[in-house]
Amino acid sequence: MKLWRIAGPGAAPQLVPLIVEGEPVVEVAIGEAGRGRSRVVVPIYGDGPEIRAKRTGDAVVLVRGSFPAESRCLVVVNPVGEYDRYRDYRLYCPDGSVEVLSSGTIAFGQAGRTNSGEEILAVVTAGTEFRLHSKYASHWYRWDGESWRLETPEARKARLALEAVQAGEGEWL
Amino acid sequence: MTPHRCLTLRGDRVEQGIAVQQHRVLFDPRWGYVRSNPGLIAASPLKEGTLEIVAVAVTAHGAVLQPQSGEARRELVLVQQYSTGTGGKRWPGFRVELGEEARLLGQARTDCGSGGEEWFLVSAPLGWAENIASQFINARDYPSQAITYRPEGLVVDSEFPEGLLVAFGGDKEKARLFLEKVATLDHSALDEHEMSCGRARVRAEVIRVSGDCDFFLGGDPKSLAGFIRPADEGLAEPPADELDSPLAAAFRRAGYGN
Numbered sequence: 238m239k240l241w242r243i244a245g246p247g248a249a250p251q252l253v254p255l256i257v258e259g260e261p262v263v264e265v266a267i268g269e270a271g272r273g274r275s276r277v278v279v280p281i282y283g284d285g286p287e288i289r290a291k292r293t294g295d296a297v298v299l300v301r302g303s304f305p306a307e308s309r310c311l312v313v314v315n316p317v318g319e320y321d322r323y324r325d326y327r328l329y330c331p332d333g334s335v336e337v338l339s340s341g342t343i344a345f346g347q348a349g350r351t352n353s354g355e356e357i358l359a360v361v362t363a364g365t366e367f368r369l370h371s372k373y374a375s376h377w378y379r380w381d382g383e384s385w386r387l388e389t390p391e392a393r394k395a396r397l398a399l400e401a402v403q404a405g406e407g408e409w410l
Numbered sequence: 411m412t413p414h415r416c417l418t419l420r421g422d423r424v425e426q427g428i429a430v431q432q433h434r435v436l437f438d439p440r441w442g443y444v445r446s447n448p449g450l451i452a453a454s455p456l457k458e459g460t461l462e463i464v465a466v467a468v469t470a471h472g473a474v475l476q477p478q479s480g481e482a483r484r485e486l487v488l489v490q491q492y493s494t495g496t497g498g499k500r501w502p503g504f505r506v507e508l509g510e511e512a513r514l515l516g517q518a519r520t521d522c523g524s525g526g527e528e529w530f531l532v533s534a535p536l537g538w539a540e541n542i543a544s545q546f547i548n549a550r551d552y553p554s555q556a557i558t559y560r561p562e563g564l565v566v567d568s569e570f571p572e573g574l575l576v577a578f579g580g581d582k583e584k585a586r587l588f589l590e591k592v593a594t595l596d597h598s599a600l601d602e603h604e605m606s607c608g609r610a611r612v613r614a615e616v617i618r619v620s621g622d623c624d625f626f627l628g629g630d631p632k633s634l635a636g637f638i639r640p641a642d643e644g645l646a647e648p649p650a651d652e653l654d655s656p657l658a659a660a661f662r663r664a665g666y667g668n
Contacts, residue, residue, distance in 0.1 A: 398471040
């Protein structure tokens with residue numbers, strides 16, 4: 238599996254590099270430290286182009302190795318983004334399999350007592366899609382087994398409408 | 411499949427075709443702006459360009475406009491409703507009330523900024539867009555209008571001339587009151603030269619004869635001067651040179667211009 242990161246609602250998914258400046262990346266951090274927050278560090282060990290997750294009791298570690306390529310992927314999703322008093326920071330309308338392995342908390346305000354949200358590390362299967370809401374707009378994310386597709390609701394509706402017509406559905410006026 | 415002729419309707423203007431970008435009907439508002447998701451008006455297999463004649467399919471996700479050839483039997487109208495914002499607030503807003511003759515297929519709207527727009531796509535009978543456009547009065551200080559389709563062609567308010575309503579910002583009560591004052595005015599006492607002068611002298615002359623300081627009810631004396639005439643001359647729009655400035659009229663009389 239590859240490890241991806243979605244930095245916030247509306248952000249394009251980025252492949253997380255496993256080697257930075259010649260040095261292997263040894264951990265991935267989720268959430269943030271501070272009052273009303275929680276920061277979780279997931280260690281990465283081993284060597285190889287692929288990565289798999291392994292549960293060790295209550296914790297999770299990421300193991301690098303020469304594993305066969307999979308259609309699943311590991312992804313760190315930050316559904317929080319910027320502050321919005323009335324928003325529920327989460328994944329909306331998940332369709333498919335989103336298996337949450339670990340999560341940290343991101344909050345606002347010095348005391349962290351305004352609404353907060355969970356940044357998650359998850360394994361998603363091919364064909365999984367979900368929506369993230371930013372302060373004003375929303376975006377759809379779809380993992381197709383090889384890459385992520387990021388769409389606005391309008392682009393998604395247009396694609397689905399065109400696919401429906403190609404499949405012979407719909408009413409002709 | 412019924413071939414639809416694509417039209418774009420904005421106020422009193424009807425243009426041929428509907429613009430498409432990225433397989434979607436383009437939403438490009440001039441008033442307000444889009445910060446959230448505006449909505450899908452319709453999709454099209456055409457990636458980019460202008461649709462002229464289409465067949466329309468309605469799916470659970472939205473309408474699809476398939477380019478086609480042939481003679482149109484209905485209209486597909488992209489109605490661009492708007493309310494004006496900063497810099498244009500004295501101009502009227504444009505809104506359309508849909509009746510049973512039109513079928514709504516998709517819409518998009520702005521959500522913030524000064525002024526706002528809401529565009530929608532309708533399937534309507536031929537002549538629908540022209541009918542709506544002909545009813546919209548796009549004159550400064552005229553109020554915003556919500557227009558309905560009138561197939562019988564009753565598109566002009568027969569009670570008052572358009573210029574009179576425009577002069578009073580669409581206020582029919584003021585227009586009626588003004589005409590009552592005109593009817594009781596002693597027209598023979600008006601100095602013809604003064605009435606052809608600028609607005610200040612027109613106003614002063616009418617007040618001198620009528621004794622009514624509020625004769626024009628807040629309207630522009632120069633715009634209304636053409637309507638001050640004996641009742642037996644009727645209520646038609648005044649000739650263009652009566653509404654022009656004295657200088658323009660003088661030039662016209664001298665043979666310059668049209």
